[in-house]
Amino acid sequence: MGHSSAVWDPRAAIEVTKDWNGIDQVTLRVPRGSSARVSLHGGQVISWRNERGEELLFTSSKAIFKPPKAMRGGIPICFPQFGNCGSLEQHGFARNKIWSIDNNPPPLHSNNCKGGSSINLLLKPSEEDLKCWPHCFEFRLRVSLGLDGDLILVSRIRNIDNKPFNFSFAYHTYFSVSDISEVRIEGLETLDYLDNLRQRERFTEQGDAITFEYEVDRVYLSSPNVVAVLDHEKKRTFVILKxxxxxxxxxxxxxxxxxxxxxxxxxxxKQMLCVDGAAIEKPITLKPGKEWTGQLEILAVPSSYCSDRFDHIKGIVG
Structure with a gap:
């Protein structure tokens, strides 16, 4: 951390190192001390720490860090499918591929220019990918760390083929929590969901908030763009904006x-919970030359900022 009189250069806050498999990892830092680490294996965010150095994402102690398998934890990118259907591997191939750093990304028209540091990654299909999913695309991913430590992921998928294609998508975010029995999710009340533990049958959420006492594997449909994960024991709330x-x-x-x-x-x-921004029920159809954008922003704020009422959470975010 330099003196306040020094001008902070975002480019100096990006460090590229190699992991033990020789694959590049990019670490982003901001002056207050928050950091994020992205692996080019899968374009996967594998660490996100707040200004006190506390890890906010969960990674299993038994995670396998070896291509071509995706790592269990962080934020795997699920594309071109979520789940397991057809000839593709579960959750698609994007999380298992080696991405490249994109040094000349086209401009991103987004309202999230909050300073901080960011990295642009690019994935194009290999010959092998085209055999199992015969569509030409460019997948651009920007991972940004805002000056306040918020984490922003913007995915842009462009169809560079001569025919339309369909895909589903998810940011499969593993949050680190104190104790799953102390956690609740607000913002999904009254919504319909598909229950993957009951042959994707459709139900309507009855609870005031979602709490956990047994296995849960659901896709909540047509959800609001702000959802909150409240961790009572850590007095921390993850606010998810999508x-x-x-x-x-x-x-x-x-x-x-x-x-x-x-x-x-x-x-x-007991120490993890996945809450994903996703497009699953109605796959995205992309015509030739068209581009789709899906954005996720996550904030970790002290729960004292939020009353128990969800409206106040929306108020913080503005």
């Missing part, structure tokens, strides 16, 4: 499922 992402996935594997996953600790379900 654009172009109508659905929200809520997932916690609970005890039995945890024991069946090789890259997940038996008891780790």
């Amino acid at each position: 654009e172009g992402l109508p659905d929200v996935v809520v997932w916690n594997p609970w005890e039995k499922k945890s024991k069946s996953m090789a890259d997940f600790g038996d008891e780790e379900y």
Whole structure:
């Protein structure tokens, strides 16, 4: 941290290093001390720390850091599908590919220019990808860390093929929580959801807030663009702001499922919760030459900033 008289240069806040597999990782930092780390394996955010150095994302202690498998934790990018259907691997291939740094991205018309530091990544299909999903695309991802420590991901997917294609998408965000039984989600009340544990049958949420006492694997439909995850014990609230992402996935594997996953600790379900901005129920159709944008912004704020009423959370964000 320099003296306040020094001019802060965002470019100096970006550091590229290699992980133990020799794959580039990009670390973003801002003057107040927050940081984020992005791996070019999957374009995946693998760390997001607040100004006190506390890790805000969950990564399993048993996560496998080796291509071509996606790492269990952080924010994997699920594209061109979420879930498991057809010939594609589960959650699509984007999270398993090596991305490149995009040094000449086209301008991003966005209202989130909050300073801070950012990195632009690019994914294009390989010959192998085209065999299982025969569509030409350019996927540009910008990961930004705002001066206040908020994390912003903007995905732009352009169809450079001569025919339209469909895809589904999710930012599969693993939040670090104190204890799953102390956590609740606000903003999804009264919504319809598809329950993946009951053959994707459709139900309507009855609770005032979503709390956790057993395995949950749901896709909430036509959700508001602001959702909050309140961690009572840590007195911390994650505020999720999204654009172009109508659905929200809520997932916690609970005890039995945890024991069946090789890259997940038996008891780790207590310290994590996935809440994803997503587009799943109605796949995105992209015509030749057209571009889709999906944006996610996450803030971690002390719960004292928010009363129990969700309206106040919206008020903070403005």
